[in-house]
Amino acid sequence: MANLGTPIRLLHESLGHVITLELKTGQVYRGKLYDAEDSLSVSLTNCTVTHRDGRVTQLDQVYIRGASVRFYVVPDMLSQAPMFKRGVGATGLKGRGIGSARGRATIMRAQSRRGGPARGGAGRPPIRR
Numbered sequence: 001m002a003n004l005g006t007p008i009r010l011l012h013e014s015l016g017h018v019i020t021l022e023l024k025t026g027q028v029y030r031g032k033l034y035d036a037e038d039s040l041s042v043s044l045t046n047c048t049v050t051h052r053d054g055r056v057t058q059l060d061q062v063y064i065r066g067a068s069v070r071f072y073v074v075p076d077m078l079s080q081a082p083m084f085k086r087g088v089g090a091t092g093l094k095g096r097g098i099g100s101a102r103g104r105a106t107i108m109r110a111q112s113r114r115g116g117p118a119r120g121g122a123g124r125p126p127i128r129r
Helices: 006-013 076-080 104-113
Strands: 018-023 028-036 042-050 056-064 069-073
Touching: 006 028, 018 042, 028 056
Parallel strands: none
Antiparallel strands: 018 028, 018 069, 028 042, 042 056
16 A cells, blocks of 8 residues: 555545545445445445435445545544645655755756856756746
């Protein structure tokens, strides 16, 4: 689970919690998340289905294919999950990565220090905006 995106990791963190999801057809499913796949397909237990016309159905277990889901609603308590902490990357170390907060002035300064285009060197051409 190392190179998964945030939505997939968030869905995996929701295992055992009650989630809500709406299908592209308009049906709303609410139940305990039993299993989640990297394709965003899920299995729910003790599920309540609300149909577009307002009818409500109870299901013991249901499997829903990820491609048919419009959106997921996960518990608010997951907003405190470590994956959302600022300054902590995938390695868990703090620090700014390459390219973060690098404006034009910073790039021009770096190019001039290494003998870039500002001094007639053979560096990369300046960034045009």
